[in-house]
Amino acid sequence: MVLIFNNLLFQVEDRAKLEGAFCALSVYTRLLTYILSSPSLVTHLKIFLEAEMLATMVPKSADKRAYQAFATKEVIGFEGKKAEAKKVVRKRAKEAGGSKAEPNAQNIPDVVSESVEYPEVGNRTFCNSIMLNISVTV
């Protein structure tokens, strides 16, 4: 079955996978923001720092090949996608130009389907998720 939205054709299978991945992303983002703002992480890194292990954990550009192999093994993607993604962003920005929408918190669409339960997101997570998008390069 194919759902037709204008010129976009979504295969149902892909759509389900996409939804699943997006749900997973929301859960991991939420947990990651809690961990990154956690005093326990500070303690954990402090222990590694004192053991002089932290320096060995800093990534080195000379090891890019090893990192690429790791990315392939763990199925997480590597920076080769970056240029491609930028192109897509530029193309879509061109297509989208000239909008006069006046968004506010009332008309931010609730994208959560009512039939699916998602974890509640507190204020702390909201603030952290902004920080994550802006500054965290992990």
Added chain:
Amino acid sequence: MALRQGRRIVFDRVSYLLNIINLTSDSRQISKKKPTLPEHAKCVTSYLNDYKSALPEDQERFARQFFWYLLSACWRKMFNRISSWPAVGFMCQLTSALLLGFVDDVIDKYPWDSLSQEQEVDRTLAREITDNAESLQMLMSFGLESHPEYHSTKALVIAAKSVASGNGSTLYNRSMAKEFHCLLTAVHLGFAKSLYAITIHSSNVRL
């Protein structure tokens, strides 16, 4: 995002994910619209203003909606960052430290008695772990899929429950330190994997 009244509104996570799509009365005529940078900035500013003046019971709803908005608007940038070589390198080093036994060595050699006095109370993470104790195992197994020997969360959950119930003052201790490292690694990997999956599946959409 401004949706006109009287028209059928269908909020679809996938379409939202692929950009913000407003459905008009004729479902075949869709205005595909991605927020530009000024629109995005305006949206964030408006949100923050409304959030400030909202009642406490509404704030959580706003926060939830905005969290989803941020994810759908920013996932490409998040993917670019997490797939950069320094980020992948960091995850690689985190995993290697675990697999090569460095984490065990560090934990064994650390003077744990000196630590407990210096730690801040970590109730937020403890509560999060306690509330999601059952799904935590699943998150670990997805993140560290190829390393099933590191999926255990038993000590982590015990420590979190102790803090959340007010019995323990600190979350981080020797017994859960290794599992904390596993959690840190698994969450990073799971985060990267889910972003990569979105990239792959969204590119399967045919124009």
